[in-house]
Amino acid sequence: MAPKITVIGTGYLGATHAAAMAELGFEVLGLDVVPEKIEMLAAGRVPMYEPGLEELLARHVAGLPGSTGRLRFTMDFAEVAEFGDVHFVCVNTPQKHNEYACDMSYVDAAFDSLAPLLTRPALVVGKSTVPVGSADRLARRLAELAPAGGDVELAWNPEFLREGFAVQDTLHPDRIVVGVREAGGSAEKLLREVYATPVAEGSPLVVTDFPTAELVKTAANSFLATKISFINAMAEVCEAAGGDVVKLAEAIGHDERIGAKFLRAGIGFGGGCLPKDIRAFMARAGELGADQALTFLREVDSINMRRRGHMVELAREAVGGSFLGKRVAVLGATFKPDSDDVRDSPALNVAGQVHLQGGQVTVYDPKGMDNARQVFPTLAYAASAAAAVAGADVVLHLTEWREFRELDPAELAGTVSVPLILDGRNALDAERWRAAGWTYRAMGRPRA
Template sequence: MALKITVIGTGYLGATHAAAMAELGFEVLGLDVVPEKIKMLSTGQVPMYEPGLEELLRKHVAGIEGSSGRLRFTTDFAEAADFGDVHFVCVNTPQKHGEYACDMSYVDSAVESLAEHLSKPALVVGKSTVPVGSAERLAARIDELAPARGEVELAWNPEFLREGFAVHDTLHPDRIVVGVRGERAERLLREVYAGPISEGSPFVVTDFPTAELVKTSANSFLATKISFINAMAEVCEAAGGDVVKLAEALGYDERIGPKFLRAGIGFGGGCLPKDIRAFMARAGELGADQALTFLREVDSINMRRRGHMVELAREAVDGDSSFLGKRVAVLGATFKPDSDDVRDSPALNVAGQIHLQGGQVTVYDPKGMENAKLLFPTLRYAESALEAVRGADVVLHLTEWREFRELDPAALGEAAARRLILDGRNALDAERWRAAGWTYRAMGRPLF
């Protein structure tokens, strides 16, 4: 009999995972405690922007003409427990207010609400990013609560989704990591991921702690690489070097590689910053805090880049202590392109700081405008890059959307009060902008 799958939590991770499991041929039931979200998903709509996700949902959501009908949604834990053989937990693990530590309340609630209805053999699979040691505790809790005690197992299967590529990363993962305690859990997960495994995706079997550590370790390594090149940008500015050429030379070293060596205003989003902070907090609880003290500097370098961009903008408009009377255009609101996610966005952070210092800030972003308005309602928002730039004393390029790389500098120059652009992502063609009469400046690069 074919496995039936439930997905607990239908946010960014859960909605993508549910649609992908249906695409792999399984009957899937998605669960969320927010009725409005379930209503939206049941009509094939998604509450966030992720390329290809809405099309994949509509291909499988029951009740939509021409769909496979393999994907449904509910708010009922009892229904989910009765339906599924494998239950994926995909709820959020935000940073605690006022602390570095991870808030496990959503995971705990989801697991407990499901477990008390599990009266038949089942496998519960955690996908959320959690502090190491959580799986051990949750396995014990499931054993306490599940009516089918002894026949319900836990496994941990961390997610490695990149926003903007989540559908591809789920259907064609670069690796599948599973933390299991027994052969049955491994066998079931091999069955779930049979398609990707047959295509060559590596299947790595570990214990619970190792599986939990993989995602936080990967994010910490990535954050370190990004902050390293940003630290080099600071040195380049002090020494008169060019961080772009430095990164190019470093990237040819096969031990280092060229990816994520683009200096700029740093990383943000809902995962990287909170994950490295939670990792530091958990290491401290385990008595291994000294092992991760370097992550404090990684975090510090990253946050410092935002302030540095504000200072560069102030210098550019000849401001002394404020931006009073200055018009500033900000291209970008999301923390990265191909997403509408503005959580901990460096772009919005910079825009907000300039606004608080008296600047008349106008923001444009291809997909993140509505979310940005919710977080920063006092900023001005434009319907196009051209409108945002109109009358601006300085233009800040802060999210590397393709649309911004393809802008016509000459046309924008006609609208701006001054042809002055600060490239916070080192992603624009400097010579092209300078040829159109713009003064181009980027982080970690010489003026000319």
């Protein structure tokens, strides 16, 4: 008989994982402590934008027309403990206030709420991104609190979701990492059963110990952040030397040892994962006495944050040295396309800095407007890209949505005050915009 699955925490990660487990054929019960979130999910709606997730959810939520009925939601930990054989913990691990370290309070609360109710054999699986060493500590906590004692096991199964591709990444992962106490033991066997479908389709399953599983996620994010900051550092050098970072990236990207992905220079990375994960990694390395091993991540973080200020400088220079009285259109508010996530968004950060320096800023984003308004309610917001750029003295392209790449520059040229665009993502067709009469500038590229 197939194991029954619970998912504790139904945010971005948890909602996706719950819907995907139902799609793979399991009975699933999702838990959250926020009533409004549970109400939305039970109605087949998601509290964030993620392509394909709402459709997947509606296909399985019990009580919806035509659904399989395999997915339900609750706020009751006792119901979760009684229902599930495998409990996935998918709660948030934000950065501590005024610290680099990871805030484990949500993870600890989830374990403390669930463990005392586990009166029969169960597997608890951590998916949250945590400091190395957390799994060992939580395994001891489970053994202390669970009435079933040794019959309750822990495994660590980090997530590798990309916002905008989360459904695909869950159903067809490029790898599955499982950290267990004992290779070949019952925890591994149960997770092989849970992930049997993607493994059969070719997804590799890597079995490790607890520390390695925890380190895989932070190491992967740190490597990705380093690659992004490297090409942005090269953009700084290109600007100083008169080089073209786009051609440079193309050339080094042909080297199979380097690869072409994530070599697009721009205003840097943001979001709820990369920035806080590399900072938490540095903090944990310091606690372990290995801080010198990760000192390079401080420069990675510094380069990334510097890019935002550099875009503000470029924009200020482009409008004559001062934003006072200047209309600035900002295309993009989310930290990346195909998401409504504005957490630590470089685009919104730049928009806010320009506004604070006196610019009249109007923002448009295809999906992130509501979230952006909550963060920066004093900015102006437009209902379309065309409305945002109307009368603008400069247009800043800061999130590489497909909609922005497909804009007609000739059509927009007649609506702006000055046909000047700064491409903060090096994603627009420079020749197409210049041919339409625009002055096009981008980070790390020569001026025409």
